[in-house]
Amino acid sequence: MRGEPVEDSGKLGALLDRYRGQPGALIPLLQDIQREMGYLPRPALEEAARALGLPAVKVYGVATFYAQFHLKPRGRHVCRVCLGTACHVRGGERILSRVSADLGIAPGDTTPDRAFTLERVACLGACGLSPAMMVDDQTFGRLTPDKASRLLRRFAREAPDGGGGGGRTAE
């Protein structure tokens, strides 16, 4: 665990200085580190613990408890495939299998080029469109494995943040 370099120690140092000696500022500090670095690298968590005067186990506990925090790098696109009840009975597993095979990663992982992170979720709130998945802020419904593949290829061609549709729903 020790000895891993912090990827950008200059930026991290500035963030640590902002909250140094303030154990009550753990969550704002973690939010700032994640905003700056994209995720929470282990060395950064250890440095955060030292700066705040908290046990490392406490910092890890908070970082792993809240879903908003990510301890692994995230992709430029986040693909969330729904396996809630409505999507499950309409073939959500087949969608997830195809997406997982296309990306070459398991749910929870990120492609080596950091283009995509794949997640499985319990419900996207679009049950009437099941099976459904989200890519970034866009929801896609009535999917087939082939449709899901085409969507992934489309997002792979897009520049980061170049295809944001403001949360529109597509079929």
Ligand code: FES
């Ligand atoms: S169960 Fe999939 S959107 Fe609700």
